[in-house]
Amino acid sequence: MDVPPPEQLVRCVEQIDRDRLARTLCELIELPSVNPFGKVPDDEEEGEKQVSAYLRDRLRKLGWTCDVDEYAPGRYNALARLPGTSAGRSLMFAGHMDTVETTGYPQALTGLVRDGKVYGRGACDMKAALACYLEVAEVLAAQSIRLSGDLLIAGVGDEEYRQEGAKALGASGLRADAVIIGEPTELTLCLATKGLAAYELRVEGLATHGSVPQHGSNAILSAARLLGMFDDHQRALDSRRHPLLGPATVNVGVIEGGTKPNIVPSECRIQFSRRLLPGESPAGARAELVASLEPGTWSIGDAWWTVEAYELPAGHWLAETLRVAAQLSHVPDCAPHGFPASSDAAYFGSPVALFGPGSLAQAHSLDEWVSIDDMATATAVYLRTAFLTSG
Ligand SMILES: [Zn+2]
Structure with missing residues (x-):
């Protein structure tokens, strides 16, 4: 098997660019993607159209294949793939593109950087993780790295209501050997969700x-x-x-x-x-x-x-792989936890763990933010998990 040498991983982690992370997140915040809660979106402020197109355009430029699927009228998933060089294990980074409403939130759609944090609707729930996935793709592309297994990035619709995006992906038959969802877990490893x-x-x-x-x-x-x-x-x-x-x-x-x-x-x-x-x-x-x-x-x-609730089967290798990646990235708490909110986890049909920057304390609030340091740490964990998974 064609394993990238360890120096490559070190160089990738060194190349994580905080300014680019913050800029990407601001651009994502500025693309409205409010969940229309069961309605057909009546304008481009609602639904996932703009964010899915953004992911597609960025990832295609970096050499990934990416398709946007309108799984329901006006509702979208984006699925990108960096094909592996041989038969290594595949890993999917999944994240929902929709946000809750912006009513009462001043400057909800203005990505604002201040004191090492990015502010705006969706900052932590969960456009920060989407920005981290794009950063993974950026640093891999900068060094022309292909892992042995497929790497996938899924931008998913409708997590905030009926999880129709994740259900459509699961129903498509697409499977990965493991899925990471970057919900705001405060950089803790969550192996179950309510x-x-x-x-x-x-x-x-x-x-x-x-x-x-x-x-x-x-x-x-x-x-x-x-x-x-x-x-x-x-x-x-x-x-x-x-x-x-x-x-x-x-x-x-x-x-x-x-x-x-x-x-x-x-x-x-x-x-x-x-x-x-x-x-x-x-x-x-x-x-x-x-x-x-x-x-x-x-x-x-x-x-x-x-x-549906979800729990990673006991003893699954993904838990240990993610723990090692977190430990190598100096994450303070590498013990397994549960995610108290609900998520898309049950619908992918593949083994899932949750790990992401930001906190549920800010999610859905009128003052949503995420720390850029935490985004950089999450990106390092995602990169290390990708290398370790691929073998
Ligand atoms: Zn969320």
């Missing part, structure tokens, strides 16, 4: 005049009693901990009900989400919660929004 199931709880009551509440049944007060029982349910969940992800959690996110202060409300609707652990199903989580609540005039519908 899933999500969102439900609606409807509580029925009986409307009557607010002065004689005893003649009615107050749906809001019934809902409040039920929500009190959610605490007991959470305590039961707390007793079952996944070794990397900890316990499953419940979040009550929306409550609606009633019309006037002088009317006993006949209906209350609550939307809540349950974070799923690997092996849990939305139906099973629903059944467990239903069994823990006092019977009454309420119902919980099937989950209307779901994301």
Whole structure:
């Protein structure tokens, strides 16, 4: 097998260019790619069209093949490949191109560099990782390096809603020996991610005049009693901990009900989400919660929004390869962790680990940023992982 000599890897890491990393990220931030949440995008501010074209153009210039696939109307994946020279293991760097909305975020689409950080919507979630993948491609191209296995970069659509981009890639039959997703893990190695199931709880009551509440049944007060029982349910969940992800959690996110202060409300609707652990199903989580609540005039519908949980099979070589790459790159914490948010991981059909710059504390916030140092470290880890994977 045609293994690049170790000096090549050293030179590649030395050539990581922080200014170029920051510039690339600013350019990506300036290309809006807000997730339209199930709608067909009505202008170029939404969807992944501009970012996928940017990735294609940059990577083709660096000698990669790259195709952009419109997997649904106005929604895109970009898939690039640097073919290997022989039969080494293949590695895919995957990252979602979509972001959450920009409403209320001043200068969301102006990539701003200040005090060693890059600011803007998508800075950490997760255009920083896309910039790091491009930097990997830049330094490999600068030295005309081909690894023995294929290297792939996938820009993926719709992670923030229904993961349709990752599902389309998985359904295409494309497989890699390993996938790294550069979600903002604060440079920790995450070998599992939680899933999500969102439900609606409807509580029925009986409307009557607010002065004689005893003649009615107050749906809001019934809902409040039920929500009190959610605490007991959470305590039961707390007793079952996944070794990397900890316990499953419940979040009550929306409550609606009633019309006037002088009317006993006949209906209350609550939307809540349950974070799923690997092996849990939305139906099973629903059944467990239903069994823990006092019977009454309420119902919980099937989950209307779901994301599968994922965990890398125990003992998979990717975990050790990534750990070695992180250690060689002076990452302070090289222990395995779990990613508390949901991700595309379950849908690629290939073994996945998550590792990336930035923090969930800034993701989806109105002040999103990522440190350029962390982007440089992540790029070094990605490069080392590519060399180690390829063999
Ligand atoms: Zn993300």
